[in-house]
Amino acid sequence: xxxxxxxxxxxxxxxxxxxxxxxxxxxxxxxxxxxxxxxxxxxxxxxxxxxxxxxxxxxxxxxxxxxxxxxxxxxxxxxxxxxxxxxxxxxxxxxxxxxxxxxxxxxxxxxxxxxxxxxxxxxxxxxxxxxxxxxxxxxxxxxxxxxxxxxxxxxxxxxxxxxxxxxxxxxxxxxxxxxxxxxxxxxxxxxxxxxxxxxxxxxxxxxxxxxxxxxxxxxxxxxxxxxxxxxxxxxxxxxxxxxxxxxxxxxxxxxxxxxxxxxxxxxxxxxxxxxxxxxxxxxxxxxxxxxxxxxxxxxxxxxxxxxxxxxxxxxxxxxxxxxxxxxxxxxxxxxxxxxxxxxxxxxxxxxxxxxxxxxxxxxxxxxxxxxxxxxxxxxxxxxxxxxxxxxxxxxxxxxxxxxxxxxxxxxxxxxxxxxxxxxxxxxxxxxxxxxxxxxxxxxxxxxxxxxxxxxxxxxxxxxxxxxxxxxxxxxxxxxxx
Amino acid sequence: xxxxxxxxxxxxxxxxxxxxxxxxxxxxxxxxxxxxxxxxxxxxxxxxxxxxxxxxxxxxxxxxxxxxxxxxxxxxxxxxxxxxxxxxxxxxxxxxxxxxxxxxxxxxxxxxxxxxxxxxxxxxxxxxxxxxxxxxxxxxxxxxxxxxxxxxxxxxxxxxxxxxxxxxxxxxxxxxxxxxxxxxxxxxxxxxxxxxxxxxxxxxxxxxxxxxxxxxxxxxxxxxxxxxxxxxxxxxxxxxxxxxxxxxxxxxxxxxxxxxxxxxxxxxxxxxxxxxxxxxxxxxxxxxxxxxxxxxxxxxxxxxxxxxxxxxxxxxxxxxxxxxxxxxxxxxxxxxxxxxxxxxxxxxxxxxxxxxxxxxxxxxxxxxxxxxxxxxxxxxxxxxxxxxxxxxxxxxxxxxxxxxxxxxxxxxxxxxxxxxxxxxxxxxxxxxxxxxxxxxxxxx
Numbered sequence: 001x002x003x004x005x006x007x008x009x010x011x012x013x014x015x016x017x018x019x020x021x022x023x024x025x026x027x028x029x030x031x032x033x034x035x036x037x038x039x040x041x042x043x044x045x046x047x048x049x050x051x052x053x054x055x056x057x058x059x060x061x062x063x064x065x066x067x068x069x070x071x072x073x074x075x076x077x078x079x080x081x082x083x084x085x086x087x088x089x090x091x092x093x094x095x096x097x098x099x100x101x102x103x104x105x106x107x108x109x110x111x112x113x114x115x116x117x118x119x120x121x122x123x124x125x126x127x128x129x130x131x132x133x134x135x136x137x138x139x140x141x142x143x144x145x146x147x148x149x150x151x152x153x154x155x156x157x158x159x160x161x162x163x164x165x166x167x168x169x170x171x172x173x174x175x176x177x178x179x180x181x182x183x184x185x186x187x188x189x190x191x192x193x194x195x196x197x198x199x200x201x202x203x204x205x206x207x208x209x210x211x212x213x214x215x216x217x218x219x220x221x222x223x224x225x226x227x228x229x230x231x232x233x234x235x236x237x238x239x240x241x242x243x244x245x246x247x248x249x250x251x252x253x254x255x256x257x258x259x260x261x262x263x264x265x266x267x268x269x270x271x272x273x274x275x276x277x278x279x280x281x282x283x284x285x286x287x288x289x290x291x292x293x294x295x296x297x298x299x300x301x302x303x304x305x306x307x308x309x310x311x312x313x314x315x316x317x318x319x320x321x322x323x324x325x326x327x328x329x330x331x332x333x334x335x336x337x338x339x340x341x342x343x344x345x346x347x348x349x350x351x352x353x354x355x356x357x358x359x360x361x362x363x364x365x366x367x368x369x370x371x372x373x374x375x376x377x378x379x380x381x382x383x384x385x386x387x388x389x390x391x392x393x394x395x396x397x398x399x400x401x402x403x404x405x406x407x408x409x410x411x412x413x414x415x416x417x418x419x420x421x422x423x424x425x426x427x428x429x430x431x432x433x434x435x436x437x438x439x440x441x442x443x444x445x446x447x448x449x450x451x452x453x454x455x456x457x458x459x460x461x462x463x464x465x466x467x468x469x470x471x472x473x474x475x476x477x478x479x480x481x
Numbered sequence: 482x483x484x485x486x487x488x489x490x491x492x493x494x495x496x497x498x499x500x501x502x503x504x505x506x507x508x509x510x511x512x513x514x515x516x517x518x519x520x521x522x523x524x525x526x527x528x529x530x531x532x533x534x535x536x537x538x539x540x541x542x543x544x545x546x547x548x549x550x551x552x553x554x555x556x557x558x559x560x561x562x563x564x565x566x567x568x569x570x571x572x573x574x575x576x577x578x579x580x581x582x583x584x585x586x587x588x589x590x591x592x593x594x595x596x597x598x599x600x601x602x603x604x605x606x607x608x609x610x611x612x613x614x615x616x617x618x619x620x621x622x623x624x625x626x627x628x629x630x631x632x633x634x635x636x637x638x639x640x641x642x643x644x645x646x647x648x649x650x651x652x653x654x655x656x657x658x659x660x661x662x663x664x665x666x667x668x669x670x671x672x673x674x675x676x677x678x679x680x681x682x683x684x685x686x687x688x689x690x691x692x693x694x695x696x697x698x699x700x701x702x703x704x705x706x707x708x709x710x711x712x713x714x715x716x717x718x719x720x721x722x723x724x725x726x727x728x729x730x731x732x733x734x735x736x737x738x739x740x741x742x743x744x745x746x747x748x749x750x751x752x753x754x755x756x757x758x759x760x761x762x763x764x765x766x767x768x769x770x771x772x773x774x775x776x777x778x779x780x781x782x783x784x785x786x787x788x789x790x791x792x793x794x795x796x797x798x799x800x801x802x803x804x805x806x807x808x809x810x811x812x813x814x815x816x817x818x819x820x821x822x823x824x825x826x827x828x829x830x831x832x833x834x835x836x837x838x839x840x841x842x843x844x845x846x847x848x849x850x851x852x853x854x855x856x857x858x859x860x861x862x863x864x865x866x867x868x869x870x871x872x873x874x875x876x877x878x879x880x881x882x883x884x885x886x887x888x889x890x891x892x893x894x895x896x897x898x899x900x901x902x903x904x905x906x907x908x909x910x911x912x913x914x915x916x917x918x919x920x921x922x923x924x925x
């Protein structure tokens with residue numbers, strides 16, 4: 001890794017963060033909120049200063065960027081974003097400690113949605129906008145936005161893009177990476193506008209509608225209301241949210257293909273079918289299990305599908321405390337937290353395609369045990385999956401479990417009970433947000449000790465950047481020049 | 482512009498790198514690993530698949546593409562894929578075919594075979610480029626025009642020149658000489674009656690014509706002893722071109738069966754069986770006494786070693802074939818006179834084929850105060866007099882399927898290029914006139 005090359009590329013990326021920070025500054029100015037202007041102004045200035053320093057440090061380096069540099073840039077930017085995103089919460093006094101503020105910002109940018117703020121309705125409008133805006137940016141990714149809006153970056157952009165976009169393989173939609181990034185942001189933006197409009201029609205005030213739309217499409221989960229979407233008690237808003245959570249949990253590349261007239265890609269995609277099947281099965285199970293609470297088919301399905309999608313799309317909204325559901329539901333939802341959404345979506349988790357490949361690998365090994373002479377390859381739809389992809393998926397799964405175990409260990413050591421610790425770790429790693437037990441949907445992460453909050457923040461960033469990117473920072477290889 | 486490149490080898494990757502800023506690229510290869518390597522530094526959409534399958538071409542949206550370039554290692558794949566792409570609606574298709582026997586002419590470049598716009602023979606184009614290097618030994622400059630199929634050489638007449646010695650009566654200019662620069666003034670050859678010592682002549686024609694003319698103009702440089710190391714496609718073709726004119730001495734090849742084959746095919750060339758990287762062998766065969774040496778085996782390492790040994794033994798001019806991009810720089814550090822590489826040669830031809838304005842190429846020759854310019858003629862046929870040439874410019878030749886000398890009333894048909902030499906002071910006049918013409922649409 002060449003520190004100067006990293007600095008040169010990280011500088012404009014942070015400048016983009018500065019631009020996004022201007023939105024809450026503007027809103028605070030408009031609302032006459034002096035403290036808000038101060039808090040967000042300081043964060044903007046700080047981030048701008050860092051960008052300028054990096055630019056100065058990286059001056060005079062050439063344009064070439066290697067994979068190691070790309071990893072360095074993305075990790076640096078995500079860490080810096082979390083710090084400067086956290087600053088306003090400390091400065092305006094909405095959270096007590098810096099660790100808690102880091103947690104809040106990391107939760108925002110990684111679109112987890114777990115919060116340390118007990119009563120979000122007491123926050124200023126600027127803070128609420130910023131929380132949801134973090135979801136918007138983190139959902140599609142700051143690097144993807146950067147590649148889309150910045151003039152010619154060429155191949156370097158491609159390296160960066162691959163590091164940030166989730167999924168086992170990031171395939172391009174258009175010949176140029178810039179066009180791909182632009183297409184993704186257009187789709188993302190258009191869906192957000194549509195979602196805002198529907199929320200507004202459903203009776204949400206326009207500010208809430210915008211915030212919730214950003215949160216839904218980014219599969220974040222921050223809400224401007226303490227009771228989340230449950231605040232509105234509206235079937236229409238619930239169904240709109242259910243639909244858009246599903247949409248945000250699917251591969252955005254498929255929407256592009258569909259727009260280009262290739263509808264069959266959408267209907268025949270094995271990952272999407274699998275994701276849909278899992279959601280349907282879990283919804284039906286939960287609807288059956290909560291029948292005694294909602295003895296009406298429509299009601300039962302509405303609550304069941306909402307909580308299911310809130311978990312599988314890793315959004316983490318709620319209309320009802322699923323921690324109070326029967327244990328079978330709690331456990332199934334806990335398992336769903338591992339899977340998350342589809343590759344190429346804004347959702348987190350292992351990704352549906354990896355789970356599907358794991359299941360197929362297991363099935364193949366089982367068949368091989370009984371008939372050792374059979375030769376078969378794992379297929380997704382009609383495409384054979386190369387052996388190294390399958391083994392990469394297996395390793396990914398193992399690493400995911402290892403991080404889950406380590407994170408849980410730290411939380412248990414800090415005094416959390418077993419259920420809260422394990423569910424909290426996976427909820428952060430898969431960027432779901434709320435877990436079970438003492439950090440369930442109706443509670444929050446405020447009572448987790450500071451060290452625990454920092455560990456969980458690291459889990460969130462690791463999960464958002466697909467584990468290996470963050471972990472590779474700890475390899476000596478990356479730092480070698 | 483949308484360009485589909487089939488084959489992500491050295492040539493494909495080099496083309497991708499050189500085109501990525503002006504075109505949207507789609508890279509197709511049947512080897513997924515090759516695409517991963519290519520993607521490291523090319524901003525392109527990559528597709529895994531066999532490009533001779535219509536399904537794969539359809540996935541690359543070939544109907545919307547402006548150009549398909551097929552450069553896989555297999556001639557058959559390239560031809561089939563380019564012809565298929567043409568039938569599926571690509572605007573232009575280029576295929577690389579390395580077997581020289583596929584071609585009807587010996588230019589290494591043919592248009593319209595099976596509907597393919599251009600079929601390129603990389604080994605032939607490389608040989609032609611090596612001829613240019615050889616010509617450069619006896620000329621001030623040798624400028625490739627018309628994709629390298631035509632060369633323009635400038636040469637200062639010395640005391641040994643037969644033209645200068647024929648003083649007294651009007652000089653009989655060889656046909657290839659088209660213009661003369663005397664005392665800084667450019668004149669068409671028809672207006673110059675007598676050749677004088679120190680005249681700079683401009684020679685324009687096919688590579689072999691230029692090379693032969695240069696040799697005739699410099700008899701005092703003595704006999705020509707060129708040694709070729711490597712009897713592959715490139716070496717054999719060079720030998721075949723140079724031997725009839727007595728411009729080659731020996732060819733060294735490592736494999737005995739191949740030596741026998743070459744001995745059957747070639748006349749007037751001494752075929753030596755031996756290893757060009759073996760110093761004892763080179764000493765024994767007195768390779769050091771050659772005037773020029775061309776290291777053209779299929780191995781970069783062998784070519785490099787042979788070149789260095791030849792320099793060591795005292796060969797003045799050493800030229801080498803370089804297969805991998807990036808090696809060329811190393812050669813110049815080590816004192817090798819010149820290098821030629823297939824990927825650059827193919828890329829130059831592809832760039833030349835791309836639709837551009839009327840001004841196809843320009844090469845300034847600063848020490849002579851002139852510029853060599855290549856002009857494309859628009860959709861309608863035109864006469865030379867209709868070209869917006871500034872005063873003092875001389876049309877050297879018209880290059881199309883052949884090379885013709887030009888007179889004022891000569892017609893130029895669409896698809897032909899005019900090779901013009903323009904005094905450097907007036908070049909801007911031409912550029913502005915052509916830019917105006919491009920805005921109106923059509924060529925010069």
